Amino acid sequence: MKGRVIKSTGSWYIVQVEGKVISARLKGKFKQDELKLTNPIAVGDWVELEKEAGQETAVISEILPRENYVIRKSTRKQHFSHIIASNLDQAILVITMKKPRTSLGFIDRFLVSTESFRIPAILVVNKMDQLEGEDEAEWLQDIHEIYEPLGYSVLEVSALMEQGLKEKFLPFIQGRSSLIAGHSGVGKSTLLNALVPEAKQDTKEISGYSAKGVHTTTFAELFSIAEGGDLIDTPGIKEFGILDVEENELSHFFPEMRKYLGQCKYNNCTHINEPGCVVLQKLEQGFIHPYRYQNYVNILHEEDSHR
Ligand SMILES: Nc1nc2c(ncn2[C@@H]2O[C@H](COP(=O)(O)OP(=O)(O)OP(=O)(O)O)[C@@H](O)[C@H]2O)c(=O)[nH]1
Ligand SMILES: [Mg+2]
Ligand SMILES: [Zn+2]
Structure with missing residues (x-):
């Protein structure tokens, strides 16, 4: 049978097969192509799997060719890369003007990555309910003026207040597989919970910049939305590695x-x-x-x- 990996928990993979979820593991070693990967199977992968005799679990026998993927350099192992998610229709970068402020440098690095992976990207400005003062209004205006003429949509929402979600955001994600990315604390999981209430992803106030490396979400996970389509919540990224660009x-x-x-x-x-x-x-x-x-x-x- 064929399924899609929605979560990886160490050696077990949670795979969605015709609307049901099943735990599966890898049998033997997989020969990967030229990439050195820390994870042989990624969230979003389509796999071929077989039920284990007399059990509820299954064994993954094949990874179907990936249409595309988003990858980052491994923070633990040198020369290794980590696939964040695969088989994506688009990448959504969640940005905020404060707590934390997303820099234009970070946005541009992200967009270079998605361009190099040939994955369309959109920008979602979250925490609009907190926008105040001239400086923040200018930041927002810059975002619109710089990115919209380049073909990147810029949507303004408040995940917490559930503003702009149904009217503006939903039409962009319906029927598509979307990766949700952005710094830790921008509200990726809050956004996801607003659209998929049963996801119940943990969300947490970031405790200032002293708490480096503390992410509330620690694994990528795929959720299906009731209106059709999938959202992949991911851990916050500090830096986006750009790979092998001449x-x-x-x-x-x-x-x-x-x-x-x-x-x-x-x-x-x-x-x-x-x-x-x-x-x-x-x-x-x-x-x-x-x-x-x-x-x-x-x-x-x-x-x-x-x-
Ligand atoms: N005011 C306001 N706060 C928000 C909004 N969205 C999220 N937050 C708050 O921002 C904090 C961080 O939200 P999370 O959803 O945990 O952020 P995250 O991007 O998933 O963070 P990581 O999982 O660490 O990558 C929480 O305290 C949320 O309640 C919003 O639209 N407005
Ligand atoms: Mg999160
Ligand atoms: Zn030139």
Whole structure:
């Protein structure tokens, strides 16, 4: 039979098979492709499984080819990666203007990752009920002005007050498999609970920045929504590892630069200081946002130092 992995608890996997859930384990070792993974099976994977004789449990015999996945560098094992989730229709980045404030640098790193995985992304601004003051209004305005022209939808919601969910958010997630990502404390689980009440995910106030590495959600888990579609809740991320992007490839993952590629004088142009660079020209003319360009430069240099 065929099923979809909705949760992994160490050596056991919870698999959804025709609306029912079943515990399954892996038999033997799986040969993975070129990737070095800390988890052989990820949430979202479609698997082939067989019932164990006389038992309620099953054995996974095959992982069906992944359509796509979101991956991060392992924090524990060097040179290893961890698949956060697979077979996604879109990634939802939950952002907040305070407690914690999501930086534009973080948003851009996330979007570069999803562009490189070819997964459409949207931005959900949560905790709108807490918006106050000019500085916060400006932050919000920047988010709209920078990202919407690039094709990323920006939705404003309050998960806690259940505002903007049914009218604005639901149409985006219906009938799709969506990953919910973002810093710890932005309200990913609160958002999920509002849409899937029986999920009962733990939510918790973040206790300031001293409590580093404390995440309320510690495993990714897939939930089906009553209106159709799946949401995958994930642990908060501090940093999003960008994997194996070549220097002159990075601009492919910035939609506003992508359209000018091939027009620069040199075909290996990195758009930093090369003569005849069309990206620099468009930046000067105001067609590329200076914040986005600055983050492009930051990511380029950071990746450079990892090589
Ligand atoms: N004011 C307000 N608070 C919210 C909102 N959404 C979530 N919160 C609060 O923010 C805190 C963190 O929420 P969680 O849902 O646990 O955050 P998370 O993103 O799942 O965090 P991790 O699981 O650690 O990654 C909780 O105290 C929530 O009650 C909102 O829309 N408005
Ligand atoms: Mg959570
Ligand atoms: Zn260039």
